[in-house]
Amino acid sequence: MQHDTPLIATIVAGLGLAFLFGAVAQRLRIPPLVGYLLAGVAAGPFTPGYVADQALATELAELGVILLMFGVGLHFSLNDLLSVRAIALPGAVVQIAVASLMGLGLAMFLGWTVGAGLVFGLALSVASTVVLLRAIQERRLMETERGRIAVGWLIVEDLAMVIALVLLPALAGLLGGNSDALVADPLASRLGLGLWGVLLLTFVKVGVFVGIMLIAGRRIIPWILHYIAHTGSRELFRLAVLAIALTVAFGAAKLFGVSLALGAFFAGMILSESPLSQRAAQESLPLRDAFAVLFFVSVGMLFDPASVLREPWPLLATLFIIIVGKSVAAFLIVLAFRHPVGTALTISASLAQIGEFSFILAELGVKLNLLPTAGRDLILAGAILSIMLNSLIFAAVDWLSRRLERRGGVEVSGSDAQMGQVAAPAKSSASPDATRLTGHTILVGYGRVGSIVADALKRSSQPFLIIEDADNVVAKLRESNFETIVGNAARSDVLRSANLGGARYLLIAIPEAFEAGQIVQQARTANPSIQIIARAHSDAEVEHLKSLGADIIIMGEREIALGIIHNLFAWQARSAVAQG
Numbered sequence: 001m002q003h004d005t006p007l008i009a010t011i012v013a014g015l016g017l018a019f020l021f022g023a024v025a026q027r028l029r030i031p032p033l034v035g036y037l038l039a040g041v042a043a044g045p046f047t048p049g050y051v052a053d054q055a056l057a058t059e060l061a062e063l064g065v066i067l068l069m070f071g072v073g074l075h076f077s078l079n080d081l082l083s084v085r086a087i088a089l090p091g092a093v094v095q096i097a098v099a100s101l102m103g104l105g106l107a108m109f110l111g112w113t114v115g116a117g118l119v120f121g122l123a124l125s126v127a128s129t130v131v132l133l134r135a136i137q138e139r140r141l142m143e144t145e146r147g148r149i150a151v152g153w154l155i156v157e158d159l160a161m162v163i164a165l166v167l168l169p170a171l172a173g174l175l176g177g178n179s180d181a182l183v184a185d186p187l188a189s190r191l192g193l194g195l196w197g198v199l200l201l202t203f204v205k206v207g208v209f210v211g212i213m214l215i216a217g218r219r220i221i222p223w224i225l226h227y228i229a230h231t232g233s234r235e236l237f238r239l240a241v242l243a244i245a246l247t248v249a250f251g252a253a254k255l256f257g258v259s260l261a262l263g264a265f266f267a268g269m270i271l272s273e274s275p276l277s278q279r280a281a282q283e284s285l286p287l288r289d290a291f292a293v294l295f296f297v298s299v300g301m302l303f304d305p306a307s308v309l310r311e312p313w314p315l316l317a318t319l320f321i322i323i324v325g326k327s328v329a330a331f332l333i334v335l336a337f338r339h340p341v342g343t344a345l346t347i348s349a350s351l352a353q354i355g356e357f358s359f360i361l362a363e364l365g366v367k368l369n370l371l372p373t374a375g376r377d378l379i380l381a382g383a384i385l386s387i388m389l390n391s392l393i394f395a396a397v398d399w400l401s402r403r404l405e406r407r408g409g410v411e412v413s414g415s416d417a418q419m420g421q422v423a424a425p426a427k428s429s430a431s432p433d434a435t436r437l438t439g440h441t442i443l444v445g446y447g448r449v450g451s452i453v454a455d456a457l458k459r460s461s462q463p464f465l466i467i468e469d470a471d472n473v474v475a476k477l478r479e480s481n482f483e484t485i486v487g488n489a490a491r492s493d494v495l496r497s498a499n500l501g502g503a504r505y506l507l508i509a510i511p512e513a514f515e516a517g518q519i520v521q522q523a524r525t526a527n528p529s530i531q532i533i534a535r536a537h538s539d540a541e542v543e544h545l546k547s548l549g550a551d552i553i554i555m556g557e558r559e560i561a562l563g564i565i566h567n568l569f570a571w572q573a574r575s576a577v578a579q580g
C-alpha cells in the first residue's frame, strides 16, 4: 500500500519520527532540532529500515521555508530593511568573499579545479534561512537591532545566491564545466544572451518583481485581507493568508526567477504595513512550525553517516571554514562598523552554518560537471554538522557575552537587549548579573497590564524588579529607572537572576498561559513559599496555572465582564435616583 500514497507516507514518517526523536532529544536536554535531523538520518537511504521519498521530503521542506520567510516579512517593514543596509550589504558581500576564498583554497589543496573551488566556496558562504530564523525566534531577538541586522544580512545573501544560481550555467563553460548540461533561463537562451545579458536580465526580473510588489501588491494584498476579515470568517481569513503567501512565493519563483524564500518574504513585508499583519502572522504559525520540522528531516535524509569516517580531514577543514572562518570574518566586519561586541557575537553565531541554498548550489555544480560529487558530500556533511553544532555555538556566545560583561569595560550589549542581563537603574550599584534585592516582588511583563501594576508598586515604595523581553519596552523601562532584567522569563537563567529564592511575591502579567505556566512551575520549585498571582484568559488556562502552583489567577475576560456590569448598574442606580 505504501507506494500508493508516497506523499502521505512521507508526511507521516517525517512528522512522526521527528516527534519521537525530538521528544527524546528534549528529554536528554539536547535541542529538539538535533532530534529532527537524526529522524531524517533514520528515514534516509543510508541507514537500514524504512526509506522515505527524498524528493517529496525536500519539496515539503520548501513549504516550511516559504512560511518562515513569510513570517519574517510580516515582522519586517521596508524601513527596517533599509535601516540595516549600511552594515548588512557590505557585511554579507565581504563574508561571502572570505568564505568563497577559503573554500577555493581548500578545493585547490584537494586538487579540484578553480570552477569546483568557486562553487564549493560559494556554497559554504551562505547560511540557512530556517536555522537562522529558528535561532533568532527562539531567543526572541527578532525585534532587536542585532536580529534585524542578521535578517537583513541573510536577505542580501539570498539575493546573492539567486544571482549565483542564474549565472553559474552561463559561466560553466568558462570555468571548465559543461554548460550544455542545462540552461538556466529559457528566455535568456531564446534571446541568445551572453554573460552580461543574463546578469542584466536577472536584475531586471528581480527589479520588476519588487516593483510590482511595492506598487500593486501593496494595494491589492491588504485590500483582499481587509475584505475577507470583514466577512468575519476565520477559516477564509486563514485560507487567504496561506493562499497569498504561497501564490506570491511561487509566482516570484516561476515568473521572475526570484527564490521562493525571497518571494514569500516580500509578500509578508507588504502585509506588515497593514494593521492585520499580527493576525495574519498568527494564522500561519502552526503550519509554519510543522513544515519547518520537515525541513530538518529532509536535510537529515541527505546525510550519509559513513562519510564522516571516509574523509575526516577534508570534512574537518570544511567545518572549520563554516564555523570558524565565516564567524571571524562576520565578527570583525560587525566590529568594524562600530557595533557592540554582543551584536557581533550574535551575528557570527547565527551565520555559522549552511543549509538549503548550499544544497541547491552543490546540486547545480555537480550537474554542470563543475563540482566533483565528493564536494557535494562534504557540503552535505558540513551542513548537517554545522546545523547540529549551531545551538552549542549560540550557548557559547551567550556565555562569552556574559563573561565579557562581567569583566566590565567592554560594551557588550549596547543599545539592544542582552539575555538575562540586569539593566539596573543608574543610581543603583546592582551587579550586572543578578539582582541584590531580597524580600522583593518580581513582576513579569511590562505591557498593558504590567505597566499599571508597576506604577502602583512604585507609589507604595516596595522593592520590586521587572522581567521584560521586548526591546522597545525595555528602552521605556530604562528611561523610567525601574530595575529590569532583560529576557524571556520562562528561561531558568533569567528567573535565577531575579533571585526567586529570596523573593516574596511573583506577579505574572503576560498573556501567554503556556509560558506563564513554565514560570509558575520553576518558581514553585525554587521557592515553595513565594506567593504567585498570574494572568489568564480562559477557564482552561486558570486550571492549568492553578495545577502548576499559582495562588491567585486573574481571568482577564471575567474582570472585564465585572467592570461592564458594575458600570451598567451604577448608571441605572444613578438614573433611578434622578427619576425618583
Ligand code: AMP
Binding pocket: 444, 445, 446, 447, 448, 449, 450, 467, 468, 469, 470, 473, 487, 488, 489, 490, 509, 510, 511, 512, 515
Ligand atoms: P500586555 O499583553 O500588553 O500586558 O503585554 C505583555 C508584556 O509582557 C509585553 O510587553 C511582552 O513583551 C512581555 N512578555 C511576554 N512574554 C514574556 C516573557 N516570557 N518574558 C518576559 N516578558 C514577556
